[in-house]
Amino acid sequence: xxxxxxxxxxxxxxxxxxxxxxxxxxxxxxxxxxxxxxxxxxxxxxxxxxxxxxxxxxxxxxxxxxxxxxxxxxxxxxxxxxxxxxxxxxxxxxxxxxxxxxxxxxxxxxxxxxxxxxxxxxxxxxxxxxxxxxxxxxxxxxxxxxxxxxxxxxxxxxxxxxxxxxxxxxxxxxxxxxxxxxxxxxxxxxxxxxxxxxxxxxxxxxxxxxxxxxxxxxxxxxxxxxxxxxxxxxxx
Amino acid sequence: xxxxxxxxxxxxxxxxxxxxxxxxxxxxxxxxxxxxxxxxxxxxxxxxxxxxxxxxxxxxxxxxxxxxxxxxxxxxxxxx
Numbered sequence: 137x138x139x140x141x142x143x144x145x146x147x148x149x150x151x152x153x154x155x156x157x158x159x160x161x162x163x164x165x166x167x168x169x170x171x172x173x174x175x176x177x178x179x180x181x182x183x184x185x186x187x188x189x190x191x192x193x194x195x196x197x198x199x200x201x202x203x204x205x206x207x208x209x210x211x212x213x214x215x216x217x218x219x220x221x222x223x224x225x226x227x228x229x230x231x232x233x234x235x236x237x238x239x240x241x242x243x244x245x246x247x248x249x250x251x252x253x254x255x256x257x258x259x260x261x262x263x264x265x266x267x268x269x270x271x272x273x274x275x276x277x278x279x280x281x282x283x284x285x286x287x288x289x290x291x292x293x294x295x296x297x298x299x300x301x302x303x304x305x306x307x308x309x310x311x312x313x314x315x316x317x318x319x320x321x322x323x324x325x326x327x328x329x330x331x332x333x334x335x336x337x338x339x340x341x342x343x344x345x346x347x348x349x350x351x352x353x354x355x356x357x358x359x360x361x362x363x364x365x366x367x368x369x370x371x372x
Numbered sequence: 373x374x375x376x377x378x379x380x381x382x383x384x385x386x387x388x389x390x391x392x393x394x395x396x397x398x399x400x401x402x403x404x405x406x407x408x409x410x411x412x413x414x415x416x417x418x419x420x421x422x423x424x425x426x427x428x429x430x431x432x433x434x435x436x437x438x439x440x441x442x443x444x445x446x447x448x449x450x451x452x
């Protein structure tokens with residue numbers, strides 16, 4: 137199977153994702169330039185972290201105009217698994233592939249550290265190999281990861297089990313002291329209604345080998361591999 | 373013809389940057405500052421010369437790109 141990692145001008149985790157997909161989980165992977173218009177036959181698409189287009193206007197706001205995004209949207213609409221990591225999550229929000237928006241972290245600081253992240257739902261292509269309520273140690277590195285959705289939309293997200301990852305303590309308990317950015321309901325990652333598009337602020341690809349401080353993130357890409365191999369079709 | 377667009381976070385959305393600026397102003401000796409909301413300002417120059425058309429077009433632009441309607445509201449002003 138094959139991963140495509142989209143490279144925007146300003147992406148900086150593109151090679152990390154490429155490395156994790158090709159060298160750690162050992163699948164084919166290809167970097168795809170944002171001006172390309174096809175995804176090179178990929179089974180899974182990753183929008184990586186970084187500062188696409190310099191984060192001009194708003195994080196992710198300009199990236200949605202990159203030519204490759206039409207192909208990403210068509211791929212997502214066909215049910216193809218799409219993972220947005222950090223800035224990639226912000227791009228998915230601005231592109232309307234995921235609901236909600238990001239605001240500046242509540243303590244107005246860029247936060248870069250390893251934090252516990254709980255997997256709340258395992259019926260997505262990126263969590264199918266996780267156990268329910270598994271707590272992963274994953275690095276975060278962002279200034280705008282404070283997830284916001286209007287109250288009715290937030291309620292919908294929870295009712296549809298679209299909150300996939302939450303910031304917790306190491307025992308998996310939610311609390312404001314464990315929420316690094318003020319995100320509503322401690323949200324670290326969500327999926328769309330069809331559950332094939334997932335976005336998260338933490339960086340699983342940067343925690344794929346013990347030498348990096350944690351290998352917990354490996355399970356996210358390993359999930360994608362299992363999901364494609366099984367030909368699993370998951371619906372809400 | 374020029375139009376101005378003012379974009380701010382909606383009142384229901386907490387503005388961490390505005391809060392920090394407000395705290396800084398109080399520290400600076402302005403204890404009467406109760407709150408600050410930070411926003412963005414755009415000046416758009418257009419070929420149109422009909423104010424109504426200009427307003428309609430710039431409003432559409434604000435809706436589609438200049439503001440993110442999930443968290444931000446905006447006001448459009450056409451300069452005569």
